[in-house]
Amino acid sequence: MTPLRSNAEQFQRTLSVVAWFRNHPDSSLMEAGRALNLSTAQITRELGQVSMCGLPGYFPGSLVEVTVDRMRATVEFSAGLDRPVALTPMEAGVLLLNLEALRSTAPAETQQTIDTASEKIQTLLRARRAHTETFTPELAPSEASFLDLRHSLAEAIRTRRQVSFNYQSVSSDTFSPRTVDPDHVGLVDGEYYLWAREGGVTRKTFALSRIDGLDLGEEGTASPLDVPEIDPQDPFGFAGSDRWARIELDESLRWMLEYFPMWVVEDESRLVVDVPETGPWLLRFLLGFSHGIRVLEPLPLSENLKALARRGLEAYEARGLG
CATH class of the missing domain: 1.10.12 (Lyase 2-enoyl-coa Hydratase; Chain  A, domain 2)
Incomplete structure (x- = not known):
């Protein structure tokens, strides 16, 4: 009989499998088995289990993405599980x-x-x-593609080149072309972001993980450098938003205060917070955690959320899944 593993041992083994396939994309299950001293059946089971996992700090529904067939496997998106777990x-x-x-x-x-x-x-x-607040190497993405992208952006910022790329929207899962003047690349909670201006005016941030392809313009095509003032407590400037939603969180969701832009309004008999009203992303966030969230205001937000839920149910019914 196989001896029972502790939760810590099981977690360590799962992390090892995810990390191995992230470093060996499209590798065979037998190769992984030899490297990790596990059976192919066990590796398949580990990958199946981890595909239902995610980490705080990512969008609702952003789970580990794994492609597995009879012989091979690839971890498409690790949700941070391929990096060492760090203590605060x-x-x-x-x-x-x-x-x-x-x-x-x-x-x-x-x-x-x-x-x-x-x-x-x-x-x-x-x-x-000994490291700066904005850079912690043990949390930083280290894949070759990330390194090349960061180096290219650093060169574009230094030589004032406009950059063009396709950017993935998390609300619609589509890509749209962008051309921007790059000003700064920084690390926030283990994810690299580009601070840039569209049209030389409108400041926006772009997650490097959602940038597909990068073309550098000629030297001097970008407007003069304008380094953003970044508040470590509010790096994306959510506090300056002029549209807010007020929601009540179940006590089991208190951990969100550490990972999402939320400002506590009441924390005695109930936990009430304000969050920036960011449109589609906020709707997806509320729907993903609807079991523990109640929208207090604005009222149109509740109606929009109900409409989104109805559309989702109708899509399931149309495919015979409901």
Whole structure:
């Protein structure tokens, strides 16, 4: 009988499978089995399970995307699961305190192990403080395509070249052509973004992960550099929005305060927050987490949400899935 694995061991194995296929796209299941010392059946099961997973910080429905056939597999989108899991400084501090308390009661023969774990965490914290707030290499996308794109954008910013690309809309899952004056590339929560101006005036941000293709114009075709002032607490300037929605969150969704642009209005008998009214994205967000969210205002938002839900149900019924 196969011994039961702890949750931590299972999680580690799943991460290993995802990371291996991200680094070996369109590889065979047998190759992965030899490299990871797992059966092909187990690898297929791991990929099937992880395809139902996502991480906070991505859009609702942004789950791991895996393509698997009889012989081969590719992880199309990892939702961040192919990068090392990082502790926040607060979480690391709490862990260090718990380790110190554990050491005071642990047998002498295990104290060395606890000391080693504490030293590793402290080393990581010191290394993190040595980096700037806007760049944490252990969270940054490192695929070759990302590196080439970042280098090209850095060159375009330095030499003031306009850039053109196709950009994917998360609300409609379509691509549209954009031509912009690039000003800055920065890292926010493990994702690279381009700050640029359309028509040399309108400031917008673009996720590098949703840029398809990049063409650089001639040197000097972009307007003079205009580096944006970025608030680390509100990097996309949501606080300056003139359209807001007020929603009530179920207590189980309190984690959203750490990952989404939300400003707490009430936090006693109920959790009420304001969020920027961003149109299609907000509707998808509310629909994705509708089990724990109640829209308070504006009222038209509730009606638009109901209409979107009805269209979704009608699409399922039309295909005989409802």
